[in-house]
Amino acid sequence: MSGSDAVSIWDRERIWVTLGAVALIFLGAIEALAVTTVMPVVSAALDGAALYAVAFAGTLATSVIGMVVCGAWSDARGPRGPLYVAVALFIAGLLISGLAVSMGQFLVGRLVQGLGAGGQTVALYVVVARIYPPHLHGRIFAAFAAAWVVPAMIGPFLAGAVAEFLDWRWAFLGVAVLTLVAFIMVAVRLRALDLGGGEGRIAGLGRRLALAVVVACGAVAVGLAADAPPLAGWPIALIAVAVIGVAVVPLLPKGVLRAGHGLPSVILIRGLVAGAFFAAEAYIPYLLMAEFGFTPTWAGIALMLAAFAWAGCSALQGRYGEALGNRRIALISLTLLGVAFLSVLLTAVTAASPVVVIIGWGLGGGGMGLLYPRLTVLTLAYSTSGNAGFNSSALSISDATGSAVSVALAGLAVATLGGGSSSFPVVFAFAIALVLVSVVPGLRLGHGAEPD
Template identity: 30%
Template sequence: MTNRRTPVVAGLMLSSALSAVDSTMVATAVPSVVRDLGSFSLFPWVIAAYMLTQAVFTPIYGRLADVYGRKPLLIIGMSIFLAGTLLSGLAWNMPVLILARALQGIGAGALQPITQVLAADLYPLHERGRITGLLSSVWGVSALLGPALGGLLSELVSWRWTFLIKIPIGLAAILVIALWLKESVQRRPHRMDILGTLLLMGGVTATMLGLQKELLWLVALGVLLLVAFGWWETRAAEPLIPPWVWRDRVTLGSFLGSLLVGMILIGPAVYLPTFAQAVLGASAVVAGFVLAVQSVGWPLAAGLSSRLYMRIGFRDTALAGLVLIGVSALMFTQLNESSPLYYAGLCTFVNGAGLGLVSSAMLIGAQVGVPQEQRGVVTGGVVFFRIAGGAVGASLLAAVANNSLADRLAGTGYTSIDQASRAVEGGGDEVVRLALAGAVHDVFLALIVLAVLGVLAVLVVPRRFAHRS
């Protein structure tokens, strides 16, 4: 790798910003898109198609980056992402927009894992916490600005510019990476694991769709395909995910820990804004800023993580983060209908700090536990399990929230958090408001359980292990 790291890091920051800002900008453009293209019932697929293809292709890119090099895979992924972005901006009906978003997701699968692998390639161990914190800061700021920028573009120009504005940014990132990033890849014959790729794609797609739609038969089909994928990987000449990653305690613990991080992350992201608006009476903008405080705690903790893991090790740093997450979950449970908004913001700050420590320690620990030529596959695995954890967590916590609400409002006709929150915002009675507060409280109790499970997952990682990269 070249020593001229600054331009390359700028390119990585642009790549991270594109990935982070995409979904949040699209979410605020919903009314404008539906007004123009119609088919409101299809709009959830605009989000789901992107998430599904991103999740499926993340581990694939991670593996291919080890085989063919980081640079070509990042440029290919970014190019596919921009092609999907352009098609999204030009879409003439909702099915075309859904197809374009799926194409975007295929490209986006490269952005997170390969930027993180390149950060590990460029920086020595004692500096990786700082660069991870920097990339996390870009992610947090971009995710925070995304809704405001998307809303402004939709209102003042057109929803199409929520997509088109990203094209020059992406082209600039490609140009910087192409010109300044130098790497040498050992060329040798390779055999693509086609069957493994198809089994993984089918398994992940069926499982995530089944969880989102609460279709048990589809979840069962997905699990069956994933089991078949695991069986095949033990026989493939060059497996997509080598079987050794499951036997290695460092990578296994990192994958499990990342799965729990994804599950924990989704709780406040989905239910805190609902609580702030429907129970505390905050506006949508204020509720968004309360949640955005998490994007302050995360990069700060990630930037400081290197000082911790150089002293106490990766496992104990991750455990310290999980303790903070547990503390934040306890703090969340103290929220009630008379709590001040600044207290809710403090909860999210502590939660973000804990997530920053856990995610950095798990990612960098997995990377240093393997040789450089295997960084891609473990990084792709960490990112994939975080995305998968979000899908599992969303379904699990939705079940907790909706069952709790149904028990509290039995016989009233309210069966979901969405129904109750809309009723409260439309002037619903105090009984519904208090029931909604209780249901979200139960979600926060579930976060404590997830934090404990996270501790058990991280304890799989040995306290000390050899650093091989």
């Protein structure tokens, strides 16, 4: 195996796959950063303040459906077909949102976009599992994270500037056009590669798909509860969360809810930290605009440090992750996230300098950058060629479900407290609580097929 040390993610055999996959991640990053920045503007333009949280949670919710379908499809017949369909749905969703004339139409686009985004993520993970050797997994996922660097530099600023000086619609339509160009290039390159297949049948897909639809509907219901009176909204939300909990368990490895050692804890912590980070992030631009008078452009710039830190720490993880060890990475990451949420909470309560928010959120981005790709590496380390799709979809389902439910609950809490910036501290306190719970699975990640 001495020759294995010479191969890389950029060698002749893999370079076009690497470039294509990184391009798709890059465009997904552009879109994610753009949505976070322009959503306050979209909400005002389409009179959709009550549905602000659903615009985030709905996309994450429907992504669960895409993950389940593409995970099973990839295990059975290889990831090429699922990837193509997922990218097409992603583009369609962007077009629908960008051309929307009402908040309802905009949400439809976001739901379609979620189907594509979720499926695309799982399909790309299976591509990595099938054509990259295990010792390159850390490097390829670091490259995926590095694909956030340029979006971090220009994405929030550009999206804010587009919304402020042109029209918010171009934050969606522009990404759709670029994704179409990248998709054509990727489709041509992947045609010549053998991505493998599976057993040729998709066992149990109907049941898993039905459960995924229940999870998605439950997450949307939690978000829509914010538009109901609090006395009705909270019971609706809590019932929906309970339904989600029952439906999501069969879509995940056994032992997730009790933080079982190894893969179950990997899956669990992914959902917890995703829920904490993205629920808080949805309200960072809102806080800066409402409390400190930031324009959309400057609110976008405020998110740049976190994106830089995410990409930089992901690169460090790719190079030094094995030396640090999974437990140490988890504890460092959770500490950084806790400090980030605490700094934002204190700023929201005291109206201190927005610089505290920007620096604190940068620490949070660093914590996510260390932990996120490591969890993906561990998931593949616990997988075989026959279940890489299921395990990858489980990781992504936990991510999306945790994010969707947390964002929706945060939106309901904000609406209950009046909807102004004075109600934002409850969101950041909620994020801190999720980080504290994450310590338990963080200590039980194990090593998979990696050396101890």
